[in-house]
Amino acid sequence: MCVGISARVVRIDDGTALIDASGAERKVSAELLEDLEPGDYVMVHAGVAIAKIEGPSGEETAKLMEELNNEERTGDH
Amino acid sequence: MNERVTLAHGAGGQQTTELIDRVFKAHFSNPDFTADDAAVLTLDAGRLAFTTDGFIVSPCEFPGGNIGKLSICGTVNDLSCMGAKPLYMTCAFVIEEGFPMETLERIAAAMAATAKEAGVRIVAGDTKVAGRGQVDGVFITTTGIGRVMEKANLSGSRAKAGDAVIVSGDIGRHGCTILLARNEFGIEAPDVKSDCAPLWSTVEPILRAVPGIHVIRDATRGGVGTVLYEIAGQSRVGICLDAASVPVAPGVRGVCGMLGLEPLYLACEGRIVIFAPKESAPEIVKTLRSCPGSEDAAVIGEVTEEDPGKVVMLTEIGAKTLLPRPGGELLPRIC
Amino acid sequence: MKSAREIIDSYDGRPLRIMEVCGTHTHEIFRLGIRRILPPGLKLISGPGCPVCVTPCGYIDEAVSLALEKNAVICTFGDLIRVPGSNMSLASARSRGAEIRTVYSPLDALELAQSDPDRQVVFLSVGFETTTPGSCLAVRKAAERGVKNFSILSANKTMPRAYEALKGSADAFLYPGHVSVMTGTALYERLCAEGVSGIVTGFTADEILTALAAVVELSRSGKPFFRNCYPRVVRPEGNPAAVRLMDQVMEPCDAEWRGLGMIPGSGLKFRDRFAPFDARVKFGISELRGRDNPACSCGRILRGECMPPDCPLFGKVCTPAHPAGACMVSGEGACSAFYQYGEKIDE
Known part of the structure; x- marks a missing residue:
């Protein structure tokens, strides 16, 4: 329901962030996020930066899979 | 330099002559360009390819080209896809009253340069001026004739099971460029320029290097996805597309990500899709990659006996699903 | 260590029905062909999380009337352009x-x-x-700037009451990643305490598969579970600034969900001080009631009671080009996805 794209913040100017998603740039509202800085990655939806992204997706899923595997092992005992 | 096209320029009198002399003749001049009612051409006997195409695009100038360049490429590429060396073209303009003369000159200059690049001569033309609001800027129709290479036997109905499907470069750049040039979505992608290019210099080398190519089709409106469905239907075969192998420029991917669009349906104006026996695919890809603009050529799928008329997509997780049939206006998906 | 695919592939427990609530999940699941790789014991159901699908057809009628009768410039997401109203879509109005x-x-x-x-x-x-x-931001700015020619036709909805209405429709829910960005995860913890299992996840192939593997693993214990599989984007507390903003500009109201009917407290309307930006107030139009095809099974599909091909209209009078019901209307609807991505390749 909500197409979002992760993008890098290029600069911030008075509540507006210029974001870059692999070469596509747009100005979006940065008013819903605090302490945003250039270089941060954000989730953008309909012209609004809605969340700061912490770390890459691959790392997150890898960590989750490790947890699930551990849970399975403890579950077996 | 604020001169504009007026209805008088289309009335057939002195101003019309002036416009033709100054804009069109000045750029298109060649020994076959006629001042008479029709150009008289002498052609060698043999098979000829003959086609026509109309061009409307808003805005009429965009990064990587303009409607003039497009109007030459479109027709030249249709001829090329039939294995025909483009020889002669005609062009007809419908210009909106008030259209800037300077822009018209740039369009004519781009047509001349592109025709030269494609090795084709513009031999006749027509100019009409329509009242303000009756057309959007300028519409161009071009017609072209070409000589079919001796052994070429190309048709959309000739794809066969076991053929490789090859695309001549990254896809969707023209469609993406126009979408951004309309400036409706506030998105900029500095690296994205139209792929608009005349393709005889790409088609000829592969036809010479590899005999037995079955189909060449240029992906225009509707993009590569539309071509795949056209050929699957025309040849009554299935096509299995390997989604991960389709080349897409990063900027195009970014724009598509923001707007929820699929690059496979975005227009190209300088890309061909080739169907040829699998064994010849490496040679075709190698030859393509040595042609300027086709460095990203890649095999993107194969023709199958199963699922005639359908395009099946091998997805990034290794599952098979149908590629949705293209249809209707491309609309961003946001919410 | 087992990969997500291995965990999913080797599932042979009791049948599990998993509802992806969000339309973008539905879209990605079909685009990636995820349904086709699931073992027989795992079944995905597409829920009501496509706002276009659940928007009643009378809303389109209102927009068409504002455009044609009130001569307003209508700005919309592309998603709504082709949605049929009672008489015409926005594309035909154009x-x-x-x-x-x-x-x-x-x-x-x-x-x-x-x-x-x-x-x-x-x-x-x-x-x-x-x-x-985003809409609230636009309205607040319009108020600050004293813009007189801007208004909003609202059909905004909130998810919590919908989850209540969907209780029991599935063994586990894939909660919408980007809604959760805003709302946080407290509600899911609460639902979990009430026996409703679910996972928050993102939208890449990897993220969706990981979430499905999590459902499989966490279902083993037989106890209700909740897990946030998208923590790099979704925080437990959500986005407080966004929630405050929504509360400042809008307040809950009852709302009709196309296919599901009226769900009390599941809609949003403007608070009184922002009423000048409410298009219904500004143009004096009353909410229109559209006409839906009575044979349409969308309501049952959205509740997971049947699949799109079970509907008598599916693929016959109801297609993406001529949708009769909510789930065929948007590219993110379950019926449209079934139709376009062809549940069976070799039919």
């Missing part, structure tokens, strides 16, 4: 001379209004908690 603009953001609609002060500009605001704050 061919009859209406000015319909596709925008990327509600803020773009506000900008358009400011650059063309002589025209009334109306933004069609559909969407859930992810999308609503």
Whole structure:
């Protein structure tokens, strides 16, 4: 329901962030996020930066899979 | 330099002559360009390819080209896809009253340069001026004739099971460029320029290097996805597309990500899709990659006996699903 | 260590019904062919999280009337352009001379209004908690700037009451990643305490498969579970600024969900001080009631009671080009996805 794209913040100017998603740039509202800085990655939806992204997706899923595997092992005992 | 096209320029009198002399003749001049009612051409006997195409695009100038360049490429590429060396073209303009003369000159200059690049001569033309609001800027129709290479036997109905499907470069750049040039979505992608290019210099080398190519089709409106469905239907075969192998420029991917669009349906104006026996695919890809603009050529799928008329997509997780049939206006998906 | 695929592939427990609530999940699941790789014991159901699908057809009628009768410039997400109203879609209104603009953001609609002060500009605001704050931002800015020619036709909805209505429809829910960005995860913890299992996840192949593997693993214990599999984007507390903004500008109301009917407290309307930006107030139109095809099974599909091909209309009178019901309307609807991505390749 909500197409979002992760993008890098290029600069911030008075509540507006210029974001870059692999070469596509747009100005979006940065008013819903605090302490945003250039270089941060954000989730953008309909012209609004809605969340700061912490770390890459691959790392997150890898960590989750490790947890699930551990849970399975403890579950077996 | 604020001169504009007026209805008088289309009335057939002195101003019309002036416009033709100054804009069109000045750029298109060649020994076959006629001042008479029709150009008289002498052609060698043999098979000829003959086609026509109309061009409307808003805005009429965009990064990587303009409607003039497009109007030459479109027709030249249709001829090329039939294995025909483009020889002669005609062009007809419908210009909106008030259209800037300077822009018209740039369009004519781009047509001349592109025709030269494609090795084709513009031999006749027509100019009409329509009242303000009756057309959007300028519409161009071009017609072209070409000589079919001796052994070429190309048709959309000739794809066969076991053929490789090859695309001549990254896809969707023209469609993406126009979408951004309309400036409706506030998105900029500095690296994205139209792929608009005349393709005889790409088609000829592969036809010479590899005999037995079955189909060449240029992906225009509707993009590569539309071509795949056209050929699957025309040849009554299935096509299995390997989604991960389709080349897409990063900027195009970014724009598509923001707007929820699929690059496979975005227009190209300088890309061909080739169907040829699998064994010849490496040679075709190698030859393509040595042609300027086709460095990203890649095999993107194969023709199958199963699922005639359908395009099946091998997805990034290794599952098979149908590629949705293209249809209707491309609309961003946001919410 | 087992991969997500291995965990999913080797599942041979009791049948599990998993509902992906969000339309973008539905879209990605079909695009990636995820349904086709699931073992027989795992079944995905597409829930009501496509705002276009659940928007009643009378809403389109209202927008068409604003465009054609009130001569307003309509700004909308592309998603709504082809949705049929009782008589016509926005695309057909456009061919009859209406000015319909596709925008990327509600803020773009506000900008358009400011650059063309002589025209009334109306933004069609559909969407859930992810999308609503953008509309609220536009309205708050319009109020601050004293913009007189901008208003919003709202059909915004919130998810919590819908989850209540969907209780029991599935063994586990894939909660919408980007709605959760805004709302946080407290509600899911609460639902879990009430026996409702679910996972929050993102939208890449890897993220969706990991979430499905999590459902499989966590279902083993037989106890209800909740897990946030998207923590790099979704925080437990959500986005407090967005929630505050929504609360400042809008308040809950009852809302009709196409296919599901009226769900009390599941809609949003403008608070009194922002009423001048409510298009219904501004143009004095009353909410229109559209007519749905009575044979349509969308309600049952959205509750997971049947699959799209079970509907008598599916693929016959109801296709993406001529949708009869909610789930065929949008590219993110279950019926449209079934139709376009062809559940069976070799039919």
